[in-house]
Amino acid sequence: MSGPKQARRTLILDAAIRLLASRGLEGVTHRAIDEAAGLPQGSSTYYFPKKEMLLVEASRHLAALLEKDCDELQVGFADIAARQGVDAAVDYVAGEVVSYADTARDLFLARMELTLAAARRPELKDVGDLLSAAARRPIEFFLRLTSGGRTDMPIETCAGLIDGISLMYATGQGPKPTTDQIAAVFRAVL
Amino acid sequence: MSGPKQARRTLILDAAIRLLASRGLEGVTHRAIDEAAGLPQGSSTYYFPKKEMLLVEASRHLAALLEKDCDELQVGFADIAARQGVDAAVDYVAGEVVSYADTARDLFLARMELTLAAARRPELKDVGDLLSAAARRPIEFFLRLTSGGRTDMPIETCAGLIDGISLMYATGQGPKPTTDQIAAVFRAVL
DNA sequence: AGAATTTCTCTACATATGCAGAGTTATTCA
DNA sequence: TGAATAACTCTGCATATGTAGAGAAATTCT
16 A cells, blocks of 8 residues: 555645635645645646545545654654653643654644534535544543543543633734643643 | 714624624635625725725724623623632633634634735734734633733733634534533633 | 656636626605 | 715626546556
């Protein structure tokens, strides 16, 4: 499932995600993607003849990228929890959440765009759920290890808290949250 | 500042906000607004010859609507705080936050659309700030009365928390939060 | 090598959009 | 009442977009 063909496909989907972040859903057009990907006009149309496909596949691609990042976070978390205890690991995750809004701003904004779009377009519902699940997974892992599932705050609500803070910062509507503040929120919901 | 002219203008801006919620920024076109407002084609173009104007004015209109709702919330909060104490008032606000996602779903989703758009379009930056400020105002009031400003959680972060939970629910990515859960978040950040 | 097939690239076209401006109706004012 | 002005409404046009399909280039196969 790789090779030059797959590489090209990936170039296109990466460009789509970048465009989602930089110009929003309305900025995602076949032509704009071709240009952003540095490919001849018609390339994205060839790989994804219908725009709906393009958005669905871009969502899946984004979910895969998120899962990769999330897996790394989980590993780091488990590692620190084992060595330095859960408290230190909570601080670690809080720090990661803070820096994630900077290092993966495009991924985050693209996900927000797609989440909003999925709320009103039935054909995107499934991939919207997929994206949410991907973003939720490390939090689930995190909560299980820290509270043993004893919290009565649903996992989705915890994910919402984090997304909300990230959105506030990513859209420039508030200051960068500190590690302490995020950690305080975590400890509050546990 | 009212009369039939103003009424028509308001019809148009209301329709724009409805479209923002139901079809996103890409669904907001002069023609779609005319139809949604039940006015002849060309009406929205007449009142807002440039699309940028349309979005700016729709944002201002939305901010005004939000401020109206927020004022009512503040009054209710202050009232309950005076009669039944701060704790009861916190519960009241939590309940209002929960129900707001249902009763004012369009206003909320429209604000999310505009906030995301404002993050990438400089000409919308100012109205984006306006919207954030409108959403923040009751929280500021709320925090001042409950914690006396003693919390070190910035007001913007608190607003982010609430928006995140609302977004999760409004986009169907999670269950409706309960009053208790919201109240727990409030008490946690105080 | 040469044919066959796949992989792409380019052009074309129907539709939708922002916007301008002409034409029309309603309102104001003398 | 009748002209002047304001408030619309409608048509048209340049541009952008999704998508189809022709054609070119690369690859595979014999």
